[in-house]
Amino acid sequence: MFSSFMVNAWIVGTIVAVVAGAVGFFVVTRGSSFAAHALPNGSFAGAAGAALIGIDTLIGLAVCSLLGALGIALLGRRGRHDVATALVLVLMLALGSLFLSLSSQYAPAVYSLLFGEILGIGSNELAPTAGLAAASVLGLAVLYRPLMLSSVLSEVAQARGIRDFAIELGFLVVVALTAAMTIPVVGTLLVFTLMIGAPAAARSVTDSPGRAMTLSVAIAIGTVWGAIALSYDTNYPIGFFVGTISSGCYLLGRLAAAHRRRPARAATSAPAAART
Amino acid sequence: MTFIHYLFEPGFFGSGPVHRALIVGAIAALVAGPLGVFTVLRGQSFAGEALGDIGTTGGSGAYLVGVGPLWGFLVFNVAAVAVMELIGVQRRRGRDLATGVVLGSGLGLAALFLYLESTHQSTTGTTVSVLFGSLFSVAGATVPIAIAVAAVVLTLLLAVGRPLLLASANPELASARGISVRLTGYAYLLALSLAVALCAVTIGSILSTALLIGPAAAALRVSARPVWTMGIAVGLAIAAAWIGVLLAYDSYTWPPHHQGWPVSFFVVALVLVIYLGCGAVARLRRPRRAIAPPHAGASDPRAIVA
Numbered sequence: 209m210f211s212s213f214m215v216n217a218w219i220v221g222t223i224v225a226v227v228a229g230a231v232g233f234f235v236v237t238r239g240s241s242f243a244a245h246a247l248p249n250g251s252f253a254g255a256a257g258a259a260l261i262g263i264d265t266l267i268g269l270a271v272c273s274l275l276g277a278l279g280i281a282l283l284g285r286r287g288r289h290d291v292a293t294a295l296v297l298v299l300m301l302a303l304g305s306l307f308l309s310l311s312s313q314y315a316p317a318v319y320s321l322l323f324g325e326i327l328g329i330g331s332n333e334l335a336p337t338a339g340l341a342a343a344s345v346l347g348l349a350v351l352y353r354p355l356m357l358s359s360v361l362s363e364v365a366q367a368r369g370i371r372d373f374a375i376e377l378g379f380l381v382v383v384a385l386t387a388a389m390t391i392p393v394v395g396t397l398l399v400f401t402l403m404i405g406a407p408a409a410a411r412s413v414t415d416s417p418g419r420a421m422t423l424s425v426a427i428a429i430g431t432v433w434g435a436i437a438l439s440y441d442t443n444y445p446i447g448f449f450v451g452t453i454s455s456g457c458y459l460l461g462r463l464a465a466a467h468r469r470r471p472a473r474a475a476t477s478a479p480a481a482a483r484t
Numbered sequence: 485m486t487f488i489h490y491l492f493e494p495g496f497f498g499s500g501p502v503h504r505a506l507i508v509g510a511i512a513a514l515v516a517g518p519l520g521v522f523t524v525l526r527g528q529s530f531a532g533e534a535l536g537d538i539g540t541t542g543g544s545g546a547y548l549v550g551v552g553p554l555w556g557f558l559v560f561n562v563a564a565v566a567v568m569e570l571i572g573v574q575r576r577r578g579r580d581l582a583t584g585v586v587l588g589s590g591l592g593l594a595a596l597f598l599y600l601e602s603t604h605q606s607t608t609g610t611t612v613s614v615l616f617g618s619l620f621s622v623a624g625a626t627v628p629i630a631i632a633v634a635a636v637v638l639t640l641l642l643a644v645g646r647p648l649l650l651a652s653a654n655p656e657l658a659s660a661r662g663i664s665v666r667l668t669g670y671a672y673l674l675a676l677s678l679a680v681a682l683c684a685v686t687i688g689s690i691l692s693t694a695l696l697i698g699p700a701a702a703a704l705r706v707s708a709r710p711v712w713t714m715g716i717a718v719g720l721a722i723a724a725a726w727i728g729v730l731l732a733y734d735s736y737t738w739p740p741h742h743q744g745w746p747v748s749f750f751v752v753a754l755v756l757v758i759y760l761g762c763g764a765v766a767r768l769r770r771p772r773r774a775i776a777p778p779h780a781g782a783s784d785p786r787a788i789v790a
Contacts, residue, residue: 404584
């Protein structure tokens, strides 16, 4: 499991989990699960297009997910945000299927693009992945305060002169970069489970943003490590384990929150009952 | 005559797969139009999209056990709706999260099914045909089932259409009038899951949203009256499906390989063109109704009750 060809997988998997966990915290807080689902899906077209013209997959992924972020932000300015997201998403997917049918790529390649392929990570992908990770973490650090304010109290943020559109666009770009680097590992269809499952579980356990973010990163790392190990042992696709473990974490978080809230509710309802 | 030949490649009207593709496309469009209008009004595009994606699980599972993909789409979509409802998809807050979580576990399962499929039967085309659709290879036996499903959806809509419309546009008013917002919500999700299954057969599970959302959103841009909007949406969806089939048929003579471009690509591209076109039409018409406040255009849900 820790042999030389797996070392890259472990390193890349860990980088991916750290960034996805941190960015995912804001995805969940801002309620932009749909965009987080759409961007990686859309960048499928980038990977397929890169295969068609013969350039590096990661470049195609990054370019296309950035274009997707721009498209969603611009189309969403007027009209309905979710409709814009859905239409951009399906257009990119359809383009991806066109590129695939035009190039001579066959189904196994499609499959590993969609559902992830941890064993296929070479050492030449380490540097670009680390670069993209640094870019998204840097973006997140720059955006951190205004983003937090506009996610939690959007009126206050506007009153302070923070421009919603600029923040939204910046945030989408960070999500796009994260998606681009996560896709080769987890696959386009399952990237967002990593960005949603872990932070959602973390947020249902704690209310403090700092702690929730740390916990979210920890859960994401746990998910990816578990998925790599299980996928290596069973030979089943890694996407299956990432999706299942993420949902499991969310479920556990919900149960824990429900358990925590019950005594609290009883305590608050008691004085109310006494007053009547 | 030569023009007609240029437009319709020879053999277009005589081919069995083309007939089936046109019929299935029209059925899906007929159901997607009205359901799409409700979906856009309720802001539940993500639910529609998620159901389509979860259909991937059903479609691949159906290949695994050897039945038609439509059955898989139907069974898994209805099951997914039940789970989403269970973990609270109806509440506006946290709704996207619930949808996302169900979607994530569904896709994980789809990955497993497709993997098992490809290792057990060593056919590799399933992934592409489930995800991106293959309208020209729809089996003849699927057509009657599709018609039956469409009939169920339309009956359901006729039964709950009016209260559902009110509950979608203005939940407070609806509950004040004694309409159960929750119950109509169930009915809507059930109808949606069946409609998405039909769309998935037409253009593939992960592209099915296009046929559901696109024409409806386009129609809402040019019309504010509910029944008109649904009619226009159906018309636009049929146009996208049929022209898509025609272009895909013609594209067998196109470069680079002379092997045809995917039908689903044409349908989705046409849907987007229609959406943008309707936006342009709405913008041209806007100056005439200067009385309306700047943001209450045709795309405002309140315009429907007003």
